[in-house]
Amino acid sequence: MTTTPIRIGTRGSRLALAQAHEVRDRLCRSSGRPETDFAVTVISTSGDRIQDRPLSEVGGKGLFTKEIEEALLDGRIDLAVHSAKDMATRLPDKLTIAAYLPREDVRDVFVGRAGPRIVDLPQGAVVGSASLRRQALLRRLRPDLTLRILRGNVQTRLAKLEAGEVDGTLLALAGLKRLEAEAAATEVLPLDLFPPAPGQGAIAVETRADDEATRRLLQPIDDAPTHRALLAERAFLAVLDGSCRTPIAGYAHLEGEALRFHGLILTPDGMQVHETRETGAGADAERLGREAGRRLRAAAGERFFEGW
Numbered sequence: 001m002t003t004t005p006i007r008i009g010t011r012g013s014r015l016a017l018a019q020a021h022e023v024r025d026r027l028c029r030s031s032g033r034p035e036t037d038f039a040v041t042v043i044s045t046s047g048d049r050i051q052d053r054p055l056s057e058v059g060g061k062g063l064f065t066k067e068i069e070e071a072l073l074d075g076r077i078d079l080a081v082h083s084a085k086d087m088a089t090r091l092p093d094k095l096t097i098a099a100y101l102p103r104e105d106v107r108d109v110f111v112g113r114a115g116p117r118i119v120d121l122p123q124g125a126v127v128g129s130a131s132l133r134r135q136a137l138l139r140r141l142r143p144d145l146t147l148r149i150l151r152g153n154v155q156t157r158l159a160k161l162e163a164g165e166v167d168g169t170l171l172a173l174a175g176l177k178r179l180e181a182e183a184a185a186t187e188v189l190p191l192d193l194f195p196p197a198p199g200q201g202a203i204a205v206e207t208r209a210d211d212e213a214t215r216r217l218l219q220p221i222d223d224a225p226t227h228r229a230l231l232a233e234r235a236f237l238a239v240l241d242g243s244c245r246t247p248i249a250g251y252a253h254l255e256g257e258a259l260r261f262h263g264l265i266l267t268p269d270g271m272q273v274h275e276t277r278e279t280g281a282g283a284d285a286e287r288l289g290r291e292a293g294r295r296l297r298a299a300a301g302e303r304f305f306e307g308w
């Protein structure tokens with residue numbers, strides 16, 4: 001019997017590969033098919049190639065997914081595995097997110113060389129991050145620090161820290177855990193001070209909307225609570241990210257039947273902050289996220305989004 005393998009597209013970083021392998025392993029278990037029925041295809045993205053500028057300057061998030069989505073649309077792959085955080089808020093028309101794996105820890109961590117905790121850093125210490133959200137949250141807490149753009153995948157960033165380019169950096173705990181490198185974290189940051197980016201810690205599986213067979217294959221590995229939370233967070237982001245230069249945090253999670261949402265926008269210098277906390281029904285996730293976004297838009301005023 002010959003079967004064409006199901007082709008799984010992913011970026012080539014160690015983290016991306018670990019995530020793609022996790023999806024493949026779950027699909028093997030849920031479908032009873034052997035590993036040889038799946039082929040992991042590495043696709044290089046513009047986000048991987050551009051290393052010297054913040055993503056907000058070169059077109060934002062879609063950069064880590066564009067080439068992979070093109071491969072899906074062309075039929076070169078059947079499904080794509082992404083960090084949900086890296087996905088643009090609007091997907092190409094013919095694509096859909098068919099499954100989210102159970103979410104990993106959503107918190108950010110500090111990895112310090114000059115001191116284990118952010119409070120331990122000496123005045124003016126250099127912290128590297130390419131994330132506008134992390135930079136702004138850090139400035140709010142420690143306006144004296146010097147911020148540097150630190151790009152590259154998780155390994156590269158840890159190597160740059162080790163080499164002394166910066167005194168500390170901020171990373172997602174989820175990524176470190178998936179790389180079995182969580183020991184690198186010197187401080188796990190509290191959710192109220194460092195609310196995560198929408199989608200952080202979640203792995204999304206994208207496919208063609210009209211590919212019924214792949215959608216059916218993915219259905220059993222979809223985690224409903226993560227899916228609900230992500231609907232809220234992505235709806236929130238869609239209302240707010242007309243400009244991808246606005247630092248935005250958004251985190252939804254289910255507590256029983258209730259969906260709790262925390263959203264925050266701030267100026268890049270961390271001086272102005274607008275924040276909202278809401279609770280709603282899990283079934284209303286998208287509406288909850290959208291309304292939280294509208295509330296913040298109204299509270300901040302349109303000029304807030306134009307200032308930089």
Ligand SMILES: NCc1[nH]cc(CCC(=O)O)c1CC(=O)O
Pocket residue numbers: 064083084085086154170171172173174175199200201202203
């Ligand atoms: N391209 C950045 C990126 N996208 C997803 C993760 C971590 C894993 C996750 O949030 O699921 C990271 C690295 C980081 O923020 O430290």
